[in-house]
Amino acid sequence: MSIKEYFASLFKGFYSLLKGMAVTGRELVTPKVTEQYPENRATLHIPERFRATLQFVYDDEGNHKCTACRTCERNCPNGTISITTRMVDLPNGKKKQKLDKYIYDLGSCTFCNLCVTSCPFHAIEFSNDFEQAVFQRKSLVKQLNYLPEKEEPAPAAQPAASAPAPAAVKAGDTEKTETQENKE
Numbered sequence: 674m675s676i677k678e679y680f681a682s683l684f685k686g687f688y689s690l691l692k693g694m695a696v697t698g699r700e701l702v703t704p705k706v707t708e709q710y711p712e713n714r715a716t717l718h719i720p721e722r723f724r725a726t727l728q729f730v731y732d733d734e735g736n737h738k739c740t741a742c743r744t745c746e747r748n749c750p751n752g753t754i755s756i757t758t759r760m761v762d763l764p765n766g767k768k769k770q771k772l773d774k775y776i777y778d779l780g781s782c783t784f785c786n787l788c789v790t791s792c793p794f795h796a797i798e799f800s801n802d803f804e805q806a807v808f809q810r811k812s813l814v815k816q817l818n819y820l821p822e823k824e825e826p827a828p829a830a831q832p833a834a835s836a837p838a839p840a841a842v843k844a845g846d847t848e849k850t851e852t853q854e855n856k857e
């Protein structure tokens with residue numbers, strides 16, 4: 674290596690060092706963008722459509738709309754949903770299939786949303802509650818119908834049998850009666 678090449682290489686190294694230091698210096702005065710989680714939990718914005726975990730749609734009275742039709746279970750591509758049912762006796766003497774347990778395994782869910790879009794009763798939805806970290810794998814398996822089931826409503830009371838209406842008097846009968854009275 675000649676002296677000229679030596680100094681050229683030295684200059685290139687020094688220039689490279691300065692270039693790197695310029696980037697570091699610029700970042701030193703740039704405002705921070707680091708999210709202070711979980712301290713900012715109260716003000717954190719999670720997009721409404723973010724799919725964090727599946728849940729039942731419950732109304733204000735704690736009723737859900739799942740009929741245990743199993744459409745979502747059949748449409749789930751990786752067996753994340755498992756539904757068990759039971760037969761219940763209705764007050765009118767008939768039997769009806771009801772949901773027993775709706776089991777969802779968050780650990781195997783790919784968040785494809787096929788279950789939600791295929792449900793004919795809009796009974797399930799995705800929550801955007803992203804804090805789903807747990808210490809044990811089994812804690813990711815959840816029963817979605819966690820509220821107690823409501824009893825079947827009693828059948829509406831039948832109206833009491835009314836007394837038979839008096840037979841209508843035909844016009845001919847009236848004439849006949851009047852004629853008989855005249856004869857008498």
Ligand code: SF4
Pocket residue numbers: 738739740741742743744745746756791792793794795796797
């Ligand atoms: S969530 Fe919907 S599709 Fe799934 S079993 Fe219930 S009613 Fe059927």
Ligand code: SF4
Pocket residue numbers: 727748749750751752753754781782783784785786787788789
């Ligand atoms: S989002 Fe997809 S993978 Fe997850 S439970 Fe629904 S159908 Fe299955």
